Amino acid sequence: MPIATVNPATGETLKTYDALGPEEIEHRLATAEAAFHTHRTTSLAERSTLMHRAADLLDEDAQDIARVMTTEMGKPVKQARAEAAKCAKAMRWYADHAEKLLADEEGDPADAQDSGASRVLVRYRPLGPVLAVMPWNFPLWQVIRFAAPALMAGNVGLLKHASNVPQTALYLEDLFRRAGYPEGCFQTLLIGSGAVEDVLRDPRIKAATLTGSEPAGRAVASVAGDEVKKTVLELGGSDPYVVMPSADVERAAQIAVTARVQNNGQSCIAAKRFIVHTDVFDAFAERFTAGMKALTVGDPLDETTDVGPLSTEQGRGDLEELVDDAVESGATVLCGGERPDGSGWYYPPTVLADITPEMRIHLEEAFGPVATLYRAADLDEALAIANDTPFGLSSNVWTRDETEIDRFVRDLEAGGVYVNGMTASHPSFPFGGVKRSGYGRELSGHGIREFCNITTVWHGA
Incomplete structure (x- = not known):
């Protein structure tokens, strides 16, 4: 290069x-x-x-x-x-x-x-x-x-x-x-x-x-x-963002948009896999998808822009391959998923549902504004999905249940657990990961x- x-x-x-x-x-x-x-x-x-x-x-x-x-x-x-x-x-x-x-x-x-x-x-x-x-x-x-x-x-x-x-x-x-x-x-x-x-x-x-x-x-x-x-x-990171029934679903969905598309989605600690309890899945998916659709994509020098271009043409190509592979393997596109016309290396905010372990995006990091949605039947399944990744940088958990919080803090394989908020780095607390x-x-x-x-x-x- x-x-x-x-x-x-x-x-x-x-x-x-x-x-x-x-x-x-x-x-x-x-x-x-x-x-x-x-x-x-x-x-x-x-x-x-x-x-x-x-x-x-x-x-x-x-x-x-x-x-x-x-x-x-x-x-x-x-x-x-x-x-x-x-x-x-x-x-x-x-x-x-x-x-x-x-x-x-x-x-x-x-x-x-x-x-x-x-x-x-x-x-x-x-x-x-x-x-x-x-x-x-x-x-x-x-x-x-x-x-x-x-x-x-x-x-x-x-x-x-x-x-x-x-x-x-x-x-x-x-x-x-x-x-x-x-x-x-x-x-x-x-x-x-x-x-x-x-x-x-x-x-x-x-x-x-x-x-x-x-x-x-x-x-x-x-x-x-x-x-x-x-x-x-x-x-790298492919951080889980877990939402349980006791969570403030509206707030969780609102923060989820920022957590996914910060820095045009090109952040190791961006939430990438959204694991939602079945009882609140539909409500979360509706709000989250609407929030992603509402983002303004455009010139990054414009003060009103929410999402700019990806950093390189190769980066956009890699992201497209992950999305195309998922769609060909049965993923449902709730929004986005197609490269826009015009100059620059833009890619739209995208939400994919019905993700299966056979899809590349299940294990590979999506470095751009693409979110994957998973449905979990209970806490144990949410943890299993969250930990089913070679990465372990950070994690996000939304619940008001103290017993659930204790389980997630104990069992999530990550360098950080952020409860009822999105991952962010701060000079006063340590930052880093485990696994790959x-x-x-x-x-x-x-x-x-x-x-x-x-x-x-x-x-x-």
């Missing part, structure tokens, strides 16, 4: 970039290593000042960078502005909380004495340069939720962003430079996916984080494993410690 900005609303190539050559990559790796040896010695107060400055600059730039994101990957511009604001919020959260999150932890005096020590403590020390391989769907947020904790911990970052969002990638490097970070603390590598392995194998790279597809995760994890380097992976959705956690204290050397310090008596 060329490194280029291609407007998904028109298919027009706006800017192209040359990939970095071996000498340029070497220079950036050397610069990162040098920067780490300085940055790791700075105080948390100094790091906090820099991070706050970067957040302030991002707020000032929000309107302009939102338009860049929309032009590069197609999200409605109002959602792009919200993404920029969310990033600034996370940067400030880590700037304000890192000192507490990384504070030395004193061991129990009795345990220290038992080990023959006068004192034992745990200290969190940075690892070094970390390679971040990031996706296009949240081109600011996915990077900042790595960069903010990593930089606050004393690490430095090298970003290999998706090839279709180069302007956003370059903006991020410039943002940290303008905030006053020393050269090399955060750099963008304009390289293709084929160059990632050599960078990851370089001994100066100490760890890696990847958000993206399962194949990409497998590739990075394989190389990192061979090099014995720490990784955090956040991969990856491993490790981002955000919160768990996220900042992922790329730390958790060091036991033992003092003799």
